[in-house]
Amino acid sequence: MNDLTPNITSYINESVTVxxxxxxxxxxxxxxxxxxxxxxxxxxxxxxxxSLFVILMIL
Incomplete structure (x- = not known):
């Protein structure tokens, strides 16, 4: 099981980076x-x- 630890750690690190x-x-x-x-x-x-300015100018 210890042989898988580096692979698992690497996978987790890559996942976190993504x-x-x-x-x-x-x-x-x-x-x-x-x-x-x-x-x-x-x-x-x-x-x-x-628009309000134009309306006021017309009035």
Missing amino acids: CDTDLENSNEKIDLLNFKTKLLSAKTIFTVTL
């Missing part, structure tokens, strides 16, 4: 999604503000 990489990729995707959401919110606020 999980860490997947987690980093997920965090990067979440950060990008948060940035896109903030950008969309800013665009919406700008559009509404511009």
